[in-house]
Amino acid sequence: MSHDLTRLSASNLAEKLTSGEVSSAEATDAHLNRIEAVEPDVHAFLHVAADAARATAKAIDARRADGEKLGPLAGVPIAIKDVLCTIDMPSTAGSKILEGWVPPYDATVVKRLRAAGLVPLGKTNMDEFAMGSSTEHSAYGPTHNPWDLDRIPGGSGGGSAAAVAAFEAPLALGSDTGGSIRQPAALTGSVGMKPTYGGVSRYGAIALASSLDQVGPVSRTVLDSALLHDVIGGHDPRDSTSLRDEWPSFAAAAREGAATRSLKGLTIGIVKELQGDGFQAGVTQRFQEAVELLTAAGAEVVEVSTPSFEYAISAYYLILPAEASSNLAKFDSVRFGLRVNPVGGGTVEDVMSATREAGFGPEVKRRIILGTYALSAGYYDAYYGSAQKVRTLIQRDFARVFADVDVLVSPSAPTTAFKLGEKLDDPLAMYLNDLTTIPANLAGVPGISLPVGLAPEDGLPVGIQFMAPAREDARLYKLGATLEALLEDKWGHTLLSQAPDLAPQEMFASEEGAV
């Protein structure tokens, strides 16, 4: 039974909770058991709040029993990326410098999911301060890809994606600065959405690069991401950059897309610059097959060119480190977090230096140095200034092509999951893995990744990415749900049902739950 419950999508589980067929306590126990079984292999979590989760689940069950009208996801367990502040759990952003730090407040998105009755299971692993594409830069050890434990799950949100893909949680929260939701989703066969910049509050998300960061959902189905987006989205007066828009129901958009299975009237642009050289053959193959499905469903597919995308990575790796160098200045040991006193004592500057030396990992230091340099007097115009101009050009490229097409499409990542340690000593190779996802962050437009199959050469998941104009998040959920339905019609199953079962001993523990 417990095995069964972890295999349900969030929306299916929510239906069973609503009907009273299962309780939140049962669902939560099932996921906690699964976590216990697979965590030694996967290491998706930095913190598991088992007792608190069970207590929350019981409270939700009691409210439901009292006849209270609860939200659509009430009682559904969720994993939270460790970049988000939680008042009852440590929030380290994967860094030693915040080891054990429990914030005195909840991030707005966490507040909202608690208010909606979701059950936080714990905090998920990530590259330190979200700097990385493999989760190998976590100060607490890497997360392993559930499809192949010798491979990375993507990053920075490898923990959230792996937790969902390994059936440890039906839902997770991520944050996406240059692909940290979408790329891990692609590499683990799950679904991840980066909303329009300003669509979801950043208050309480430990900042990497403020002008690029966006919190979003991670799940196994498009509808589940849409349901979670409905819970966390919308204006927050504590975040000045959050939009005041009234948003449509994303879940309704996803349901409509899955029901119609038709793309008549939709024009999709294949981004010329996000394919070809450097893309793994199996990635390209599955991508093209997916595009054929889209055409067959009535979409008009055209190729478009966005020449400025060529400079996106260069601009990104100036803007991000510049903002990060400033955002990370607060980690100085004075008010919170790690404090290292230099041998023989010293001034406050000495303590700050010793703390930052000991508390930050090499990738964080690399980017702080890059960013400090890029903002320095005499270099600002050449680096930060030029990068901002490129950003404007990329935004214009988007605006130009969106005049002709409704949605853009590309592979979510150039390759499938690579081996642990493969790119750790080559930062540039690591950076290049984000070339498909970075443009959306630079322009603030929404992007979604969903699985389109396994690459024939390595049997690992391949993701497709759709991007829409800012504020058109609903369009992505509708289109994503259509493609997902078409693919599952074709396969006769979900992609993740093909993932290795990481805990075969469970087959004996729960005979009645054999799938």
Place this chain on the structure above:
Amino acid sequence: MAKAELMPYDKAIEMFEPVLGFEVHVELNTKTKMFSDAPNFFGGEPNTNVTPVDLGLPGSLPVVNEQAVKYSISLGLALGCSIAPSSRFARKNYFYPDLAKNYQISQFDEPIAFSGSVEVELPDGRLFTVPIERAHMEEDAGKLTHVGGATGRIQGAEYSLVDYNRAGVPLVEIVTDIIYGAESDAPELAKAYVSTIRDIVVSLGISDAKMERGNLRCDANISLRPRTAPGEPPAKLGTRTETKNVNSLRSVERAIRYEIQRQAAILAKGGTITQETRHWHEDTGETSAGRPKSDADDYRYFPEPDLLPVEPSAELIEELRAALPEAPALRRRRLKADWGFTDLEFQDVVNSGLLNEIVATTAAGASAQSARKWWTGEIARVANVRGVDASSLVSPLHVSELVALVDAGTLTDRLARQVLDGVIEGEGTPDEVVASRGLAVVSDDGALIVAIDEALASQPDVLAKIRDGKVQAAGAVIGAVMKAMKGQADAARVRELVLERANA
């Protein structure tokens, strides 16, 4: 600290031209802080008026205080500045433990107000126009307390404590352009400039503006350059120092004078001025070296990505412009003319700080001269004795009623002082005090004649002298009558009646 060598002031001015510049920080008295909803209240238990935003906790984000923006626009307009239709916050990055985020949110290349000027009145009445480069919004830092050292300064301290209650208090920094031409009046100009800024923010009601509490802080920049012969181009600007910790108007004046004398002594000997901050010591009347400050300080400014540009509508700006109070300098000039005061009288009023009380008293009906006489005279004297503000003793309305009673002849000045005493003691309005204390002038001739006849009868020799035409002898009788009337009679009327009765 070795005593710095000083050149006599007159000689310093003879050899060098002082060049000035001021940065005045004004703390705004908004209800909440610049970027958080913590109360804007500095004081109380350390680190209690703080939110995650003020402490720079991970994940926290700033939100601009709308009232602070409005106050800043009003101040910019009062300084004759243009208001930017779009201005931006920037991050000024530097590590210091009183700065929670290790960057200050300030404005850099796009301030909210720019290009203004303010007219300043020197002690001799001459007007001097101080050019304003900009006024920009920013947040205050926390307050460090250095413990264990001899001086309370960071040097020699064992440890330091930090209170973030002040962190995030809204500030407007007003920056002047370079000020030329102050010449020997430089110290007085400095004082008058800061005083004028204080008057402006007080009239706008946007700051408590108490220098001793740090609501208004002045950093005074000064450099000297050698004088050149007539017809020759001026020498290039000298190296400047920036004097901080100047906590009163008087200190501003003294600090500038001191720096002119100190720098002149160094330059005259062929020495060079170090570009640095100087710390003003009120007790010794000296400045001491602070930290070196170079124009190459690199704060790595960049636009604050957590905040949107500030874009006030033209309607809002015009609304605030229409609501501006009369400029304090213009208002003073108008009042002086309206009231017909001499320079001395008006200066007396300005120095007493009772201008607004006198305005209110005249508005209630008193003449300006009477209002001035009471406020700067008896009321100020009592306030001085009691060590309180004159304005707290009595209301302008009651002063105007008192003046009206004197003008009507109901009270003499001497009686009026007693009535004022009653009002100050809380016995009621002047009319009520007159009634309760029985202090009105006796204007009933019948009662006076009875007393006069009695006095004449008891002093027959005096009566004889008066009848002989020795009018000055009447003084003795008048005195007796005034005594009998307990002073509550008009002495002139008594004299008339004495002469009348004696010769009857």
